[in-house]
Amino acid sequence: MTLFIGLTGGIASGKSTVSNMILELGIPVIDADKIAKEAVEPEEEAYKEIVRAFGNKVLKVDGNLDREKLGEIVFNSPEKRQLLNGIVHPAVRKEMNRQKDILISDGIQAGILDIPLLFESKLSHMVDKTLLVYADESVQFQRLKRRNGYSDEQAASRIASQLPLKDKISMADAVINNNGTIEDTKKQLLTILTQWKIKKPAE
Numbered sequence: 001m002t003l004f005i006g007l008t009g010g011i012a013s014g015k016s017t018v019s020n021m022i023l024e025l026g027i028p029v030i031d032a033d034k035i036a037k038e039a040v041e042p043e044e045e046a047y048k049e050i051v052r053a054f055g056n057k058v059l060k061v062d063g064n065l066d067r068e069k070l071g072e073i074v075f076n077s078p079e080k081r082q083l084l085n086g087i088v089h090p091a092v093r094k095e096m097n098r099q100k101d102i103l104i105s106d107g108i109q110a111g112i113l114d115i116p117l118l119f120e121s122k123l124s125h126m127v128d129k130t131l132l133v134y135a136d137e138s139v140q141f142q143r144l145k146r147r148n149g150y151s152d153e154q155a156a157s158r159i160a161s162q163l164p165l166k167d168k169i170s171m172a173d174a175v176i177n178n179n180g181t182i183e184d185t186k187k188q189l190l191t192i193l194t195q196w197k198i199k200k201p202a203e
Ligand SMILES: Nc1ncnc2c1ncn2[C@@H]1O[C@H](COP(=O)(O)OP(=O)(O)OP(=O)(O)O)[C@@H](O)[C@H]1O
Pocket: 009, 010, 011, 012, 013, 014, 015, 016, 017, 018, 116, 143, 144, 147, 178, 179, 180, 181, 182, 185
């Protein structure tokens, strides 16, 4: 039986950092963000639905979706965000399930589903365990500003648009505190994987 772990966190809390560590251990990662990007490529059904719903103004001249423009529209309107999610989420769920089925039929012991908005999107039912990458809001703020070159206001509004990370602690089966060094984080990850009896595939 394949054990599926949902990896989540908040903006700039360190999900990609942890998901890279997991990949380096040889454990497969199903990446919801990557799948979501692929789901809206021009040949996909979701792309056509988005153009029908939002119009040509969300397209770049080359015909690809203007993700920044779309992001801005939905960032400022909960109704439009719901409309977009209603198109994209089912396509993403379907592809994640397809990839899960491959790991199951290959007899893989464990797989990670990297889903940034796991709790907000109510997708916990897709996994057996949930793992939260936590960082204090002040740490998220500093790392977000440094990584994205955001102003104080831009960083603060993006953090405020998500459920506070501390509220997700009680929802998760295990929490990695990523306030410290990368080494500290790696140690916590290995401890949790051991507790869940997940071995490196090579062992
Ligand atoms: N323990 C750490 N110490 C120092 N810097 C870190 C640490 N963990 C992550 N970072 C840095 O903080 C930034 C955010 O980390 P990362 O990209 O892993 O977060 P994320 O949760 O995947 O973010 P997002 O969802 O916003 O893409 C990156 O620039 C990363 O290199």
